[in-house]
Amino acid sequence: MTFEFATATRIIFGNGRLSEVGPIALGFLGNVRQGKVMLVTGVSTTRPGRLTAILAKHDIEFITMPVNGEPTVEMVRTAADRAVTANCQMVISIGGGSAIDAGKAIAAMITNGGNPIEFLEVIGQGKPLSQPPLPVIAIPTTAGTGAEVTRNAVLASAAHRLKVSLRSPLLLPHLAIIDPELTYDLPPALTASTGLDALTQLIEAFVSVRSNPLTDAFCREGIPRIGRSLRKAYEHGECAGAREDMALASLLSGLALANAGLGAAHGIAAPLGGMFAAPHGAVCAALLPHVMTVNIAALGRSAPESESLRRYDEVGRMLTGSATAVAADAIRWTSEVGRDLGIPKVGSYGVQATDIPALVEGALKSSSIKGNPIALTGEQVGEILTAAM
Numbered sequence: 001m002t003f004e005f006a007t008a009t010r011i012i013f014g015n016g017r018l019s020e021v022g023p024i025a026l027g028f029l030g031n032v033r034q035g036k037v038m039l040v041t042g043v044s045t046t047r048p049g050r051l052t053a054i055l056a057k058h059d060i061e062f063i064t065m066p067v068n069g070e071p072t073v074e075m076v077r078t079a080a081d082r083a084v085t086a087n088c089q090m091v092i093s094i095g096g097g098s099a100i101d102a103g104k105a106i107a108a109m110i111t112n113g114g115n116p117i118e119f120l121e122v123i124g125q126g127k128p129l130s131q132p133p134l135p136v137i138a139i140p141t142t143a144g145t146g147a148e149v150t151r152n153a154v155l156a157s158a159a160h161r162l163k164v165s166l167r168s169p170l171l172l173p174h175l176a177i178i179d180p181e182l183t184y185d186l187p188p189a190l191t192a193s194t195g196l197d198a199l200t201q202l203i204e205a206f207v208s209v210r211s212n213p214l215t216d217a218f219c220r221e222g223i224p225r226i227g228r229s230l231r232k233a234y235e236h237g238e239c240a241g242a243r244e245d246m247a248l249a250s251l252l253s254g255l256a257l258a259n260a261g262l263g264a265a266h267g268i269a270a271p272l273g274g275m276f277a278a279p280h281g282a283v284c285a286a287l288l289p290h291v292m293t294v295n296i297a298a299l300g301r302s303a304p305e306s307e308s309l310r311r312y313d314e315v316g317r318m319l320t321g322s323a324t325a326v327a328a329d330a331i332r333w334t335s336e337v338g339r340d341l342g343i344p345k346v347g348s349y350g351v352q353a354t355d356i357p358a359l360v361e362g363a364l365k366s367s368s369i370k371g372n373p374i375a376l377t378g379e380q381v382g383e384i385l386t387a388a389m
Helices: 017-029 049-057 073-085 097-112 188-207 213-235 240-260 264-275 280-302 307-320 327-340 353-365 378-388
Strands: 011-013 036-041 062-066 088-095 136-140 152-157 162-167 175-178
Touching (some): 017 049, 049 088, 062 073, 188 213, 188 264, 188 307, 213 327, 264 378, 307 327, 353 378
Parallel strands (some): 036 062, 036 088
8 A cells, every 4th residue: 555645734624714814824924014915716706805804904915816717827827927016925815616726826826937838737848836836825615626725726728728737736725724604605506516526526536546545534524424415505505514514525525636536527527628618516517427327337347346336336325325325326316416406418518419529539638537447438438428418
């Protein structure tokens, strides 16, 4: 047995813990009080209100960088230049995975310079970061991506019609603050798509070829929480217990994927999100039951004694709470919850049968698919896409 594990330097979890960000930010700024904070947010101008009030209370100057949709290579480069001009000495990201990934990438580009494309995998040179990024505080307002504890930032390149990762251990945030209260007003549709993204990450990390005892523990803790609380959080957003379950499951999914990798759902979602205006979480949710179906069938034919095949049975038990559940029950549960919570089919984003060959090619090149429990053929990836249409 051999494995490594890495995560954010510090994690703070709990209701009301956002209030601690002021003194901590001052500690990062140190004596450089003339320096500012770059505050990276989502599109909402109201949701970061509690944070901006805390920063103002502690006389912390900041400039705001809203992220409209998923971050792009061009946006990160522009934001980094703006931060240098404004003498920003740290980055605070608050929002969903896009805002947090953008903040991590901006902090890295401020200190490393150059064009982000140089550091990207697949479409770039994969150049390693040579300098530590500025300090980053990551504060999620959704329960789904776990980006606050991952070592990559997903960026879109319009020129390549792809979403790929800037990846480095140096991208791990200095501090992650997970305050479930920030998710109470999350709309039902976002609750569903981000929650099922977290579930996809937990399941794919659990059956990954790179899973290890530490990530297994996170998955075994996170999957049952989603099984019992996702519908409740969707239907009753103010339910504190359900929101806490989902926030913790999201955090655990980030810890797991950052150290065990992912699988075919994320491998397919990367080119699909690059080619179409399709939100990542909803795409993963739409793909998940079909990926599980193809993986389980392939494992049953080629590796019937596989540990991953046994683990799919365990996923069924964790999701349903039934001691007799098997892998088919996991597929049924994910299919039903996706339907009941209004997850769109991938065809709703404009994907057509003629797009499948390009999507298959992109998926097979992705880094995420390398963790899949069995190597899939192009035909099998196409089968997944066809079923998800």
